[in-house]
Amino acid sequence: MTDLLALTAELVDIPSVSFDEAAIVAHLEAELRAIPGLAVDRIGDNLVARTNLGRTHRVILAGHTDTVPGDTSGSRLDGDVLWGLGTTDMKGGLAVMLELARVVSEPAVDVTWVFYAREEVAIAHNGLRELFAEAPELLAGDVAILGEPTAGAIEAGCQGTMRFEVTLAGARAHTARPWMGRNAVHRLGALLTALEAYAHREPVVDGCRYREALQAVHVEGGVAGNVVPDSAMVRINHRYAPDRSGAQAEAHVREFLAPFLDEGDGDDGGDRVELVDHSPAALPGLSHPLLRAVTDRHQLEVRAKLGWTDVAFFSEHGVPAVNLGPGEPTLAHTAGECLERPPLESCFMVLRDLLEHGT
Numbered sequence: 001m002t003d004l005l006a007l008t009a010e011l012v013d014i015p016s017v018s019f020d021e022a023a024i025v026a027h028l029e030a031e032l033r034a035i036p037g038l039a040v041d042r043i044g045d046n047l048v049a050r051t052n053l054g055r056t057h058r059v060i061l062a063g064h065t066d067t068v069p070g071d072t073s074g075s076r077l078d079g080d081v082l083w084g085l086g087t088t089d090m091k092g093g094l095a096v097m098l099e100l101a102r103v104v105s106e107p108a109v110d111v112t113w114v115f116y117a118r119e120e121v122a123i124a125h126n127g128l129r130e131l132f133a134e135a136p137e138l139l140a141g142d143v144a145i146l147g148e149p150t151a152g153a154i155e156a157g158c159q160g161t162m163r164f165e166v167t168l169a170g171a172r173a174h175t176a177r178p179w180m181g182r183n184a185v186h187r188l189g190a191l192l193t194a195l196e197a198y199a200h201r202e203p204v205v206d207g208c209r210y211r212e213a214l215q216a217v218h219v220e221g222g223v224a225g226n227v228v229p230d231s232a233m234v235r236i237n238h239r240y241a242p243d244r245s246g247a248q249a250e251a252h253v254r255e256f257l258a259p260f261l262d263e264g265d266g267d268d269g270g271d272r273v274e275l276v277d278h279s280p281a282a283l284p285g286l287s288h289p290l291l292r293a294v295t296d297r298h299q300l301e302v303r304a305k306l307g308w309t310d311v312a313f314f315s316e317h318g319v320p321a322v323n324l325g326p327g328e329p330t331l332a333h334t335a336g337e338c339l340e341r342p343p344l345e346s347c348f349m350v351l352r353d354l355l356e357h358g359t
Helices: 004-012 022-033 087-103 127-134 184-196 246-260 289-297 311-316 341-357
Strands: 039-043 046-050 058-064 076-078 081-083 110-116 143-146 154-156 160-169 213-221 231-240 272-279 302-304 321-323 338-340
Touching: 004 076, 004 081, 004 087, 004 341, 022 039, 022 046, 022 087, 022 110, 039 127, 046 127, 058 087, 058 127, 058 341, 081 087, 087 110, 087 338, 087 341, 110 127, 127 311, 143 289, 143 311, 154 289, 160 184, 160 246, 184 213, 184 231, 184 246, 231 246, 246 272, 289 341, 311 321, 338 341
Parallel strands: 058 110, 058 143, 143 321, 154 302
Antiparallel strands: 039 046, 046 110, 076 081, 081 338, 154 321, 160 231, 160 272, 213 231
16 A cells, blocks of 8 residues: 555645646546546546446545645655645545545445545635536435545534625714714624624534534724714624524524614615625534444544535535544644644545445
């Protein structure tokens, strides 16, 4: 078997910041096309490789090829620790996928490997979304496992995320005569205080405890140093658990905001609340026998995925999906990103067992 840490280093040494993944995709495509028995399709900068053995079940293993911006000078190996951009998120996971495709020649399940582009940027550019739009038949399967960094644990499903822009209206006046206007920035005070005191839910779904959140992430307002501002905007992010639909989560936020909004009259036009971005939640899906098998046979830790990941795309299409990768999630996107050998090899063995034995 190939040294997995060396294979990860090989992938790290090919820079692949979002929108600049052509080189690593070409490298992976050449490797996959050299493996006997795989049908390989390339759509844009996305690769899908599949076995077609007529097995009862099909497992999808998926991972993104891009990294966030950073030091692209390459990898550095120090004993059993590999340093470099993308080691954690998620070229270690890609190395596991590639080596599995090479060494598991007679899997007990059919397997689909998906290497997709542009996960680290706006959802509109996401390569998995592109694949679902252009060739959804290539992504059919019974379960999906994404190699997002989880330190070898199962992070089930994911929370949904939505962003709102709340614009509060005011009336302009000279700051020497502020009583003649209405200060929109001051109006934000009560709303920001309420956001700070937000009482979040912690629902348990399939044994996984999620933790919702609602918080201000951006504020804009002000005209000039001598003008009472007539408009102020706060951008709010809501993370919601998968026991709620997107419509229910949106209704909850709008209900929370209602006491701080005025309909307005005259020139101010009233306050506005706009949903500007939404990525849906995904249920854990842990009841599927394939996911139960991989969890129970190796006594893996199972926890809720509090952030959003692309498991939601699979869940939307009726495919139960979880996150399972070798990287330490707290190191993702940091200057100290690195990957240790033991979780890399452990993750490989867990997934190899699933592919070779199924349920």
